[in-house]
Amino acid sequence: EVQLVESGGALVQPGGSLRLSCAASGFTFSSYSMDWVRQAPGKGLEWVSYITGSSNFIYYTDSVQGRFTVSRDNAKNSLYLQMNNLRVEDTAMYFCVRLPDLDYWGQGTLVTVSS
Amino acid sequence: SYELTQPPSVSVSPGQTATIACSGDALPKSYVYWFQQKSGQAPVLVIFEDTKRPSGIPERFSGSSSGTLATLTISGAQLEDEADYYCYSTDRSTTHREFFGGGTKLTVL
Numbered sequence: 001e002v003q004l005v006e007s008g009g010a011l012v013q014p015g016g017s018l019r020l021s022c023a024a025s026g027f028t029f030s031s032y033s034m035d036w037v038r039q040a041p042g043k044g045l046e047w048v049s050y051i052t053g054s055s056n057f058i059y060y061t062d063s064v065q066g067r068f069t070v071s072r073d074n075a076k077n078s079l080y081l082q083m084n085n086l087r088v089e090d091t092a093m094y095f096c097v098r099l100p101d102l103d104y105w106g107q108g109t110l111v112t113v114s115s
Numbered sequence: 116s117y118e119l120t121q122p123p124s125v126s127v128s129p130g131q132t133a134t135i136a137c138s139g140d141a142l143p144k145s146y147v148y149w150f151q152q153k154s155g156q157a158p159v160l161v162i163f164e165d166t167k168r169p170s171g172i173p174e175r176f177s178g179s180s181s182g183t184l185a186t187l188t189i190s191g192a193q194l195e196d197e198a199d200y201y202c203y204s205t206d207r208s209t210t211h212r213e214f215f216g217g218g219t220k221l222t223v224l
Contacts, residue, residue, distance in 0.1 A: 035213065045150070045158065045201050047213035059211040095157060102148060102203065103169060105157040 002026040002104045004096050009109030016086050020109055022079040022096030030054070030074035033099040036081050038092035039108075048094070049081065064090075086113045117141050117206045119216035126222040133189040135219045137202030140183055147185040148203040149178055151196075152218075158201065162187060189221075197223045 008020040022034070036048040049070040050059045058070055069082040079096050093108040119139040127133040137147060147165050150158035160169050162178035165185065175190045185204075189196055202216040 037215075044199075044218040045152075045203075045215040047215065050211055050213065057211070061212075101160060101163045101169075102150070102158075103160050103163070105159075107157055 002098070004098065004104055004106035006094060006096055006106040006109035009094065009111045011112045011114065012086055013115050014086060014088055014113055016113070017082070017084045018086065018111060020081040020083065020094055020111070022081075022106055024077045024079065024096075024098075027098070029072075029077040034072065034079050035097040035099055035102065036070060036079075037095045037097050037105075038090075038111075039095070040089075040092040043092075046092075050099070051079070083111070086111075088113050117212060117214055119202050119204060119214050121200075121202060121216040121219045123217070124220045124222065126224070127189075127192045129194055129223055130191050133192045133196070133221055133223075135187040135189075135200050135202075135221065137185045137187070137216050138183055139185075139204060139214070139216075141206050141208070142180060142183050142185055142204060144208070145204045145206065147178065147180050149176075149187045150201045150203065151198045152201065153198045161200075192221070192223050194223050197221055 003025045005023045030053050033052045051070045067085045071080045091113045095108045096106045098104040149162040151161045152158040161172050161176045165180040166178045177188045179186050200219045206212040
């Protein structure tokens with residue numbers, strides 16, 4: 001059974017940092033590109049970042065470019081999102097998602113940026 | 116900039132057909148995907164590659180795409196279909212971008 005389990009969400013002050021993790025199981029993790037997708041409270045879905053299976057290609061949405069870094073450790077079947085210089089507008093539930101069809105989503109981890 | 120546009124809300128009576136539209140200039144070049152999200156839950160894929168239905172998704176869900184318009188159709192909507200629906204596509208013309216529509220709240224009553 002495919003499972004994606006996010007962790008690491010917390011309450012953090014503006015300007016702070018946080019590292020999210022996503023533990024994958026039930027499939028050959030290294031063979032799949034992965035996304036981070038977020039959803040602000042009461043709002044729609046927003047794509048955040050993309051990473052290929054071998055980490056050869058990495059992309060970000062414009063609003064997080066230069067502040068967020070996506071990475072993965074295929075030996076540990078884990079995906080990460082390092083978030084620096086956090087802003088109030090980064091407050092959201094963050095989901096890790098399996099590509100190419102976005103067919104499996106984690107349950108999400110909540111990041112709240114507030115003073 | 117690339118955008119996907121959906122109506123904010125659609126209402127149908129149980130057993131009627133619900134149609135949710137998604138428009139975007141780059142849709143002719145990329146597949147469209149549709150997701151269902153119920154309150155407090157993660158999104159669920161209901162249509163991929165314009166028209167394909169994942170295993171476990173009821174046959175009443177179908178998708179189509181022509182030109183700049185994609186459509187999700189729920190034939191014989193059920194009360195349990197009440198949810199938010201999002202379309203999704205990609206733009207790889209110059210770099211890699213992924214986009215969700217703003218979402219459509221489907222009310223079945």
